[in-house]
Amino acid sequence: MVRLLSPLTRGTTYTRLLHLWVPMLLVSVWLYVFPGQPWGPAVPLIPLGLIPAVRLGEGVQAQLLLTPGEQDPGFSVRPSATWRDRFRTVLWLEARMALGALAVFSTVWFPILTYDLTAAAFGHAVTDNPVMSIAHPHWAYGFLAPLPLIAMYASVVGLGELVTAVARRLLGPSAAERVAALEERTEQLLERTRIARELHDSIGHALTVAVVQAGAARAAGDPAFTDRALLAIEDTGRAALEDLERVLAVLRESRRPASGRPTLVEADRLMESARVSGAKIDAELTGPLENVPGPVSREGYRILQESLTNVLRHAGSVPVRIRIAVDDRTLCLEVRNPLTAEIPGPGRGSGLRGIRERAALLGGSARTGPDDGDWQVHVELPLR
Template sequence: MKRSVNLAVTLAAVVATVLPALAGGPDAGWVLPLALASSVPVLWRERALVPVSLTVGVATTLSASLGAPPLLPVGPLVCLYTFAARASLRLRLLGIAVTAAGLLVSVLFPKPDVEVLRYLAVAFIFAYALGTSVRARRDRESALAERELRLAGERAAAVLRERTRIARDLHDIVTHALGVIVVQAEAGPLVVRTDPDRADAAFAAIAATGRDAVGQLRRAVAGLREPADRPLDQPGLAQLPALLDRVRATGLAAELTVAGTPFTPPADVGVAAYRIVQEALTNVLRHARAGTVRVALDYLASSLTVSITDDGCGPAAVGPPGYGIVGMRERAQACGGSLRAGAVDGGFAVSATLPAGPLPVAATLPAAGA
């Protein structure tokens, strides 16, 4: 398509330039070569714009200065249009300067003709403006295409982040619920005859944990169906006491302490803190063989520190290789924080430092030691 347009433009330039030269009669035979030189090279202007423009311009200027019949400067007009549409700023300025000089020489020597100069100046200005508009449209289309490409990349990255978030949520919900259920199911048969009340409590805890897990799974899976801009109902710091109650129902002594002035963190920080505590408690239940676990929230001016410490079997609390600690670390990093996990004296500890929110507001958690 582009090649056909180029051939058509060149043919039009040749016809518009050569026909007036042929009409000059046999005495003006020398005009024909100049007419061809001022039009045929237009065919190669895309590959060699500067040499073609100089050739066309010089041929047109010589033809006008030597008294040839009036020729339409189609070749120079096409070249100037191409300068405006394709060339860099430096070449465009050079093209304007050379075109203006050639135009002045052609019209003012040997006999000045101001009227012709006026008409030709308008024609050249129009050609340059047309090329500039084409350049502007091409730049705009290129910018729009780049913007669409960037938006597509951002959408793909957002989808990947959302899939990763949902995968982490599903992992945390399922592992925590199953961990609590397994512990209660193992304890229930042992006490069903000797301590019916404890057995009933264990089975009630299994049912409550299962219902809570089903609700959280529904909310997590809803993220695959709901619009991306619709906020999902995610657990946060306010749900930590209920989480520890479920853990206490397994027989593990769980304590929540709060230091500093509580504030409401950003939503993603609150969700990350909850999920980190949930996953850490799941690891304690499944691997640590601990009797006590302490969850501590330390509110500082610029950060919230969440610590989970147990008195279990130390490094063995990590268990076999899995995604628990990796997932907790990814959650902390996703909202701009960090996480450390390792053995401490007489147990294992997980500590996450998360960015603080805006100005402190009324606390949503119970007092220390609750």
């Protein structure tokens, strides 16, 4: 019994009834003006449903009134993008009006029937009810009085469930909308991965430089060297803070495009940071770096940053050869340093995996691992 009566305590039951009643308010005005044309309000719904924005409004109404509080009710909240969506919207409007008419009938006439049956039980004849006429009152009609109220309760709950099911069918996302939503979700996941990679490369590089410089300054015991080390830590930390603030701004405003990311034109800053940290940099840059497309140049910068970070972290103060070459079709970036036992083998480490992922995302290739006595990072990125 408690389960049967539980819909009475749910707010959804009443919001669904309100959803069915809303279009009937306009219908009642129509019937007052044109009482002989009950079918008239259904005709304007056809051109109305073909308006793309109507689908958006109906989807929002359905979310608020048919499924209040649900996280993913399954309704489309976008304007109609295709003629199929428009025709589905027309069907929905007609179905909503038909179900609304049933809801109005049950909530208006069933209580009237209960009243008339109660009146007949007390000896009053019922002659003005178009649904039911009782010429001979009898006390036994009192046993029938609750039945219309039970029928009204069942119809209100049942029509609420039915209109929700119909709405999910006709206002649910089309195949094109599902694909668009999937693509948007994929873009969000890719953006999250990119942001995580950016933080790993930028903050990891800054911390590595700070640790190496602090250790070297403590070991050297030279005030002048300590000043240079602190300056390098300050510069690297400031750059890392700029990267962090930029990434946090993107996270706060998810639709704001990322801007201000460093490119290979600023590679000298990375090399100078590595030099101050003790690495012996031998760099050779050939070709116009400023002509490298933005996405390629930005990813190339991060690849170089992660490569130098790995050198400082695992090899320390060793000679490093950097070759960056740009031609009409390809950006070639190579970082080599003497192989040490501390450098991880191929396939391990999130930094190396990030280098390969960055290259693959741009349609390029990356090789990392031992090569002729050196540890090598060799990346080729297409410019087109």
